[in-house]
Amino acid sequence: MSRTVFVNGDYLPESEGKISIFDRGFLFADGVYEVTAVVNGKLVDYGPHMERLDRSLRELRMAWPCSRDELRAIHEEIVKRNALKEGIIYMQVTRGAADRDFKFPKEPKSTLIAFTQAMKLVDNPNAVTGVKVTTTPDIRWARRDIKTVMLLAPVLGKQEAYEKGAHEAWMVEGGVVTEGTSSNAYIVKDGKVITRGLSNSILAGCTRRALFRLARDHGIMIEERAFTPDEAYAADEAFLTSASQFVMPIVEIDGRRIGGGQPGPVVRKLRELFLQEAATSG
Numbered sequence: 001m002s003r004t005v006f007v008n009g010d011y012l013p014e015s016e017g018k019i020s021i022f023d024r025g026f027l028f029a030d031g032v033y034e035v036t037a038v039v040n041g042k043l044v045d046y047g048p049h050m051e052r053l054d055r056s057l058r059e060l061r062m063a064w065p066c067s068r069d070e071l072r073a074i075h076e077e078i079v080k081r082n083a084l085k086e087g088i089i090y091m092q093v094t095r096g097a098a099d100r101d102f103k104f105p106k107e108p109k110s111t112l113i114a115f116t117q118a119m120k121l122v123d124n125p126n127a128v129t130g131v132k133v134t135t136t137p138d139i140r141w142a143r144r145d146i147k148t149v150m151l152l153a154p155v156l157g158k159q160e161a162y163e164k165g166a167h168e169a170w171m172v173e174g175g176v177v178t179e180g181t182s183s184n185a186y187i188v189k190d191g192k193v194i195t196r197g198l199s200n201s202i203l204a205g206c207t208r209r210a211l212f213r214l215a216r217d218h219g220i221m222i223e224e225r226a227f228t229p230d231e232a233y234a235a236d237e238a239f240l241t242s243a244s245q246f247v248m249p250i251v252e253i254d255g256r257r258i259g260g261g262q263p264g265p266v267v268r269k270l271r272e273l274f275l276q277e278a279a280t281s282g
């Protein structure tokens, strides 16, 4: 069935959703995006996603494409029009269409698009078995804290992982793991979760933020520091987080089995806590 998508103010059948070839998102990757999960027809962690969007826009000196209330209404409307029960909403804002020139247009008119993608998030079979990851050099730019659509390095990293039979690539810089191509990275040692602290080197994940709150509320310790691939190979557990995967166990890194090759108790507990909260969010 054809989806209904949102393009610059209109709800259209997906085949009719079009933007200009002069759009700066297309020409320069001059745009930002957010991906928000939907469970039971309700938006998960919507507030944090919009806070991050606001920050990304400010960092790139782009205006909001509409009011915050309008953007929330667009999210809710495409969920409704597509009868989406479970999946994601992708939304993107660009600096709009203008004659090709690196400098900002004098009067930018931003492009705003949004679409839904139905996905199994809660009963994701990957969460039962756990997934494999590989490591790859982090070749991205220095402002990974801004959620831009400039995703070629993650595309290449994910493809490399896929061709090696893995689900995700953990990117490595200066001998330590930064994050996954589309997720944050964690290991567990002696019951304690270890993940890199926030900086310009990684994206501040909304799922990461929720995880920190849930861990604190349930007495699970988190240490914010970088770790090496060698430390990860020797970890008791490993996992990743993202809006579309929630808390996802990792059972193999670069061909080395983690823990017993099964999702461990800490990650299973954290996923369960996240799912409980997602089921009652809105």
Ligand code: PMP
Pocket: 035, 179, 180, 181, 182, 183, 184, 202, 203, 204, 205, 206, 207, 208, 241, 242, 243, 244
């Ligand atoms: N890091 C990167 C590079 C990502 O692309 C993502 C997914 N957007 C994340 C981390 C996880 O962020 P979130 O939990 O907000 O989806």
